[in-house]
Amino acid sequence: MCKDMEYFDNRGKAAIEARFSEQVKEESGTDIDRCYQCLTCSLGCPSAFAMDYLPHQIVRMVQMGLREQVLTSSTIWVCADCHTCATRCPNEVDLVKIMDVLRATSMREGLAKERGVADFHRIFLGNIRQWGRQHELSLIIKLKLKTRDLFSDLPLGIKMMLKGKLKPFPGRFNEIKKVRDIFKGTE
Amino acid sequence: MSQQTAINLKYAYYPGCSLEATAREYDLSVRAVCARLRIELAELHDWNCCGASSGHSTSRRLAGNLAGRNLALAEAMGMDIAVACPACYIRLRSAQNELKQDKERRDELTRLTGLSYQAEYGTRHLLDIIVNDLGLENLKAKVVKPLKGLKLAAYYGCYLVRPPEIVGFDDPENPQCLDALLDALGAEVRDWSGKVDCCGGSLSLSKRDMASQMVAELIDMARRAGAEALVAACPLCHANLEMRQPGGDDGKMPIFYFTELIGLAMGIAEAGSWLKKHLVSPFGLLNSLGL
Numbered sequence: 001m002c003k004d005m006e007y008f009d010n011r012g013k014a015a016i017e018a019r020f021s022e023q024v025k026e027e028s029g030t031d032i033d034r035c036y037q038c039l040t041c042s043l044g045c046p047s048a049f050a051m052d053y054l055p056h057q058i059v060r061m062v063q064m065g066l067r068e069q070v071l072t073s074s075t076i077w078v079c080a081d082c083h084t085c086a087t088r089c090p091n092e093v094d095l096v097k098i099m100d101v102l103r104a105t106s107m108r109e110g111l112a113k114e115r116g117v118a119d120f121h122r123i124f125l126g127n128i129r130q131w132g133r134q135h136e137l138s139l140i141i142k143l144k145l146k147t148r149d150l151f152s153d154l155p156l157g158i159k160m161m162l163k164g165k166l167k168p169f170p171g172r173f174n175e176i177k178k179v180r181d182i183f184k185g186t187e
Numbered sequence: 188m189s190q191q192t193a194i195n196l197k198y199a200y201y202p203g204c205s206l207e208a209t210a211r212e213y214d215l216s217v218r219a220v221c222a223r224l225r226i227e228l229a230e231l232h233d234w235n236c237c238g239a240s241s242g243h244s245t246s247r248r249l250a251g252n253l254a255g256r257n258l259a260l261a262e263a264m265g266m267d268i269a270v271a272c273p274a275c276y277i278r279l280r281s282a283q284n285e286l287k288q289d290k291e292r293r294d295e296l297t298r299l300t301g302l303s304y305q306a307e308y309g310t311r312h313l314l315d316i317i318v319n320d321l322g323l324e325n326l327k328a329k330v331v332k333p334l335k336g337l338k339l340a341a342y343y344g345c346y347l348v349r350p351p352e353i354v355g356f357d358d359p360e361n362p363q364c365l366d367a368l369l370d371a372l373g374a375e376v377r378d379w380s381g382k383v384d385c386c387g388g389s390l391s392l393s394k395r396d397m398a399s400q401m402v403a404e405l406i407d408m409a410r411r412a413g414a415e416a417l418v419a420a421c422p423l424c425h426a427n428l429e430m431r432q433p434g435g436d437d438g439k440m441p442i443f444y445f446t447e448l449i450g451l452a453m454g455i456a457e458a459g460s461w462l463k464k465h466l467v468s469p470f471g472l473l474n475s476l477g478l
Contacts, residue, residue, distance in 0.1 A: 046385040050397050078394060080401075081240050082385035083349035087359050096350070103244045120393040124241035128253070132235045134204035143392055152395065156430060156466075160209065163464050167208045174233045178256065178300050185299045186249040 017065025024062050027101040030094040035059045041085035041095055051075040055085055055095055062098065071106040077114035119146045129183045132173035137166040196320055198269035198311070199261040200228035201279070203422070204236050206271055210422030212461035216446035217271050217313060219455055224321055224329065228269060231260050237278040240389045247285075252296055254282035258310070259302035267309040269316055273346035273354075273421045274388075279310045280353050312347060314420045314445060315356040318364040323371045331454040333373025336476045339443075340379045340414035341365035342405070344424045348383055359383065365445060369418060372452040379412035381405045388423035391431060402431040406440050415472055416441040418448060429466040441469035451478065 025032055035056070042054035052074045053061065061070050070076070076099055085095040103112075103121075112118035123142045127134055140157065144150050160166050173179070206214035221228050234257050242250035258279060261268045270276040286293050287306035297303050317326060343362050351359045360383060369376045387394075387401035405428070409417055419425045419442055428442045442465070450458040451473075462469055 046387070046401055047390075047397065049400070050394070078390070078397060080385050080387050081244070081389050082345040084345075084383075084385065087349045087351060100243055100247065104246060107245065114394070117390070117393040121241035121244055124239065125245060125249075128236045128238065128242075133207070134236045134239070136205070136208045140392065153430075159466060163466065165209045165211060165464060165466075171207065173235070175235075179235050179253070181299050182252045182256065183249065185295070186246060186252050 017067065020065045020067040020070075021062055023105075024098060024101050028094065028097040030092075030097050032059055032062055032093060032098065034091040035063070035093045036091065038090065040088050040090060041093075044084045044088055045079075046082060046084065047078050047080045050078045055079075058102075059093065059095065059098070062102075068111075070102060071109065071111045072113050074113050076102045076106060077112065077117040116143075116147050119143060125183075127170075129180060131170040132176050132179045133171065135167065135170035137161075137168065138170070140166075196225065196316070197227040197229070197266060198316065199264045199266040200230045201234055201257060201261070201268050201270045201275060202230065203270065203272035203275040205422035205426070209426050210272075210444075212464040213271060213422050213425070213444045213446065215457070216444055216450050216461050219457055220446045220449045220453065221313075223453060223455065224317070224326070224449075226269075226316065226321060229264065229266070231257060231264070231268070234260065237275045237282075239274055239278065242278070243281075248292070248295075250278065251282045251285050251292060252299060254278045255286055255296040255304060256300045256302065258283055258286070258306070258308075259296065259300060259304040262304055262306075262308050263302065265308070267311055269311055269313055271313050272423070273312060273344065274423055276310065276312045277346040277354055283310055284353060312354075312356070312420070314347065314365060314368070317449075318368055319356065323367055326368070326449070327371045330372060330452045332452055332478070334369075334448060334452050334478060335373055337374045337472075337478065338377055338413055338415045339369050339374045339418050339448075340377050340409040340412055340416075341369055341382055342386075342409075342417045342419050342424065342428075343382050344388070344419065344421050345383070345385050347420060365418065365420065368445060369448065372448055374448070377409075377412045377414045379408055379414065381408040384408075386424050386427050387431075388421070388427040391423070391427040395431070398427055399431040399433065402428055403433050406432055409440065414440075416443055416469065418443050418445050420445050432467065436467075439467040441465065441467050441472055443469065 039056050042056045079099050106112050238250040238253035348359045357364045366376045387398035391398040432439050
């Protein structure tokens with residue numbers, strides 16, 4: 001590749017990277033440039049033990065425009081959505097909203113590394129669209145089928161059925177059309 | 188007494204999906220206890236799922252509109268909403284906050300649902316209502332069977348206290364209202380450092396091992412503080428703490444809903460039938476204390 005081409009190619013890449021940081025800032029409504037890497041988020045994070053990048057590293061990576069690494073990370077999916085980081089951040093960087101944008105983008109582009117969690121969200125919303133309310137038994141069965149993990153919780157499931165903790169069928173919902181209109185109008 | 192009769196507590200009740208199934212006993216105990224405390228709950232007609240974590244992880248607008256429909260239904264009833272599940276509570280309050288500030292989004296909600304919404308009524312959690320609207324003195328006056336000798340740790344979890352600018356009716360790091368409520372019921376309340384630590388409930392189905400590890404740490408912390416049972420106000424925490432707790436059936440720590448304990452202390456006869464639904468039986472512990 002001639003020098004000029006390389007120059008333009010790198011410029012294109014830099015532009016994409018800068019756009020990613022801007023996109024996250026805009027969609028999350030939080031100014032990630034305020035982060036000064038104090039690590040408060042990572043130190044208090046209850047999911048940190050299962051993450052490939054710690055929360056403060058994700059913020060830095062977004063600033064640097066490392067789009068693919070961020071969107072294919074485990075971190076964004078093993079985040080338990082507990083709000084500890086955003087509550088304790090001394091600089092009002094709302095990592096919860098950033099994680100939402102990253103998850104939504106990752107899912108939209110088929111990049112989700114933790115497929116089980118992404119599948120869970122899809123099935124969860126599919127059920128609401130179908131019935132208006134969540135039906136836990138079918139949520140569990142669909143997730144187990146999708147992730148081919150049929151037996152790990154079977155004794156527990158049977159115990160819950162016997163205790164009357166899992167409703168066999170979804171209930172009737174009068175205005176299901178309204179709920180479907182919400183999905184159609186906002187997805 | 189005159190103060191007590193002057194209170195007129197009436198709310199639009201939003202149970203949320205879990206209370207129809209895995210947390211059936213929470214719903215039953217909420218309704219029974221509120222009826223006896225003269226807190227009137229009129230169930231929101233035809234309420235829909237709030238979207239939970241899956242909603243806002245996918246699309247903030249979708250989450251806002253799903254929760255928004257319920258808010259608009261309650262506004263039509265002219266009442267504040269009483270919510271049992273903290274995960275629903277945070278979704279409804281977040282949506283209320285976003286819709287209040289954004290007329291375009293309120294218009295979109297009206298276009299999609301045919302309901303008008305001005306964000307004029309509040310969204311309250313039942314713990315907040317019982318502690319702050321009814322008041323612990325009024326609750327204490329109804330206690331006929333104090334929970335004497337029952338060593339409890341109050342577990343608040345995430346969404347009752349975080350984010351404080353959206354939900355907070357108590358301190359985000361060291362809340363006290365549930366501790367004070369259990370104290371009013373006559374229990375021995377243990378101070379501990381796990382009260383606002385996350386149990387991993389949102390990952391209980393999709394990342395089982397992670398949730399198990401987070402639950403094990405909490406149970407261990409509660410034990411070290413001298414507690415014999417945990418008290419929750421969230422159906423997702425309750426299910427996760429029961430399902431993912433390590434150890435055999437005999438060694439597990441019972442998890443109560445706060446409303447079940449109010450029911451027990453008020454001598455409500457059905458309380459036993461709520462507790463029978465638990466995956467970890469609390470009867471050994473209660474019998475040993477004559478409760």
